[in-house]
Amino acid sequence: MVLSRSRNPGWSLMSERSHWYRIGHTSHLEDCTGCTVVVFDGMPPAVADVRGGAPGTREIELLQPGRQVGKVNAIVLTGGSAFGLAAADGVVRWLAEHGIGFPTRFGPVPIVPGAVIFDLGFGEPRHVLPDDGYAAARSATYTDRRTGRIGAGSGATVAKLSGAATPGGLGIATVRVGDNDVTAIVVLNALGDIRDPETGRWLARATDPRGARQTGREMAVAAQTRSSAVENTTIGIVLIDGAASRDAMVRCAISAHDALARCVVPAHTLFDGDTFFVVAQSEGSSSPGEILALASATEIAVERAIVGLFPEPFDES
Numbered sequence: 001m002v003l004s005r006s007r008n009p010g011w012s013l014m015s016e017r018s019h020w021y022r023i024g025h026t027s028h029l030e031d032c033t034g035c036t037v038v039v040f041d042g043m044p045p046a047v048a049d050v051r052g053g054a055p056g057t058r059e060i061e062l063l064q065p066g067r068q069v070g071k072v073n074a075i076v077l078t079g080g081s082a083f084g085l086a087a088a089d090g091v092v093r094w095l096a097e098h099g100i101g102f103p104t105r106f107g108p109v110p111i112v113p114g115a116v117i118f119d120l121g122f123g124e125p126r127h128v129l130p131d132d133g134y135a136a137a138r139s140a141t142y143t144d145r146r147t148g149r150i151g152a153g154s155g156a157t158v159a160k161l162s163g164a165a166t167p168g169g170l171g172i173a174t175v176r177v178g179d180n181d182v183t184a185i186v187v188l189n190a191l192g193d194i195r196d197p198e199t200g201r202w203l204a205r206a207t208d209p210r211g212a213r214q215t216g217r218e219m220a221v222a223a224q225t226r227s228s229a230v231e232n233t234t235i236g237i238v239l240i241d242g243a244a245s246r247d248a249m250v251r252c253a254i255s256a257h258d259a260l261a262r263c264v265v266p267a268h269t270l271f272d273g274d275t276f277f278v279v280a281q282s283e284g285s286s287s288p289g290e291i292l293a294l295a296s297a298t299e300i301a302v303e304r305a306i307v308g309l310f311p312e313p314f315d316e317s
Helices: 087-097 130-139 216-221 246-263 288-307
Strands: 021-028 033-040 046-050 074-078 114-116 169-177 180-188 193-195 202-204 235-244 275-283
Touching: 021 130, 033 087, 033 130, 033 180, 046 246, 074 087, 074 130, 074 235, 087 130, 169 288, 180 288, 235 246, 235 288, 246 275, 246 288
Parallel strands: 074 114, 235 275
Antiparallel strands: 021 033, 033 074, 046 275, 169 180, 180 235, 193 202
């Protein structure tokens, strides 16, 4: 596999289309919440990696090593905190209506893991409901690559250590690895500040209440954070075209969190529920070199998905 990191046709912010998964959204912009659903053709293998201290998830355990299923029909990323997990019920209903799910003697059972962000403090109070998940699954297409305030990113915010916040959102970026793409979908709702790891420039920063120039991490060390302990979390999905081994998917999940830690300062805090899913089109063997290439592509894709949400650097003046 050949991986290109330069800003040329080797990678792009958005691929034009996929051929094995569809993305759909339900957005409530006035209420600052929503959900995003990725619906898969077939039942591809998946893993999950939770690093934050305050996660909100569904069906994560079945994606761990040694479990019977280890595959998914869809994944839900949603706002609404624990209430938002209900969106997955609507996705299950839509899949069941179409005869999609893990085969059993009594009919297919849809497998729909998910993760949530906390966005209840913005906009009018509104819960993400099963009907929102149903609508997102029904509207999913192979070509939807919209980013920003959409779906699960509708109410996402960042840089909250001072108690204020900057808009986050849903980012997508794709990196080419050989003949295949690695795509990252990231819902950025972090407690920490945001920086571009390539340039070192800050993209979003908390404002020190005393007016001093401090990073969010320095404010955290000084115990000056005014953020609530539950109003954060970054969640995402990494999608690997073609076949990959489970070891490769596990390494990609680790690399996704590595990229998050380079962009979000501080990351993986007790107050974040940072969670990444990795899904490959199919399961196969991966050489050590291929695993390294896929993991490196994952790092770049996650970084670019995050950085792409901030077209202008933070104003230091």
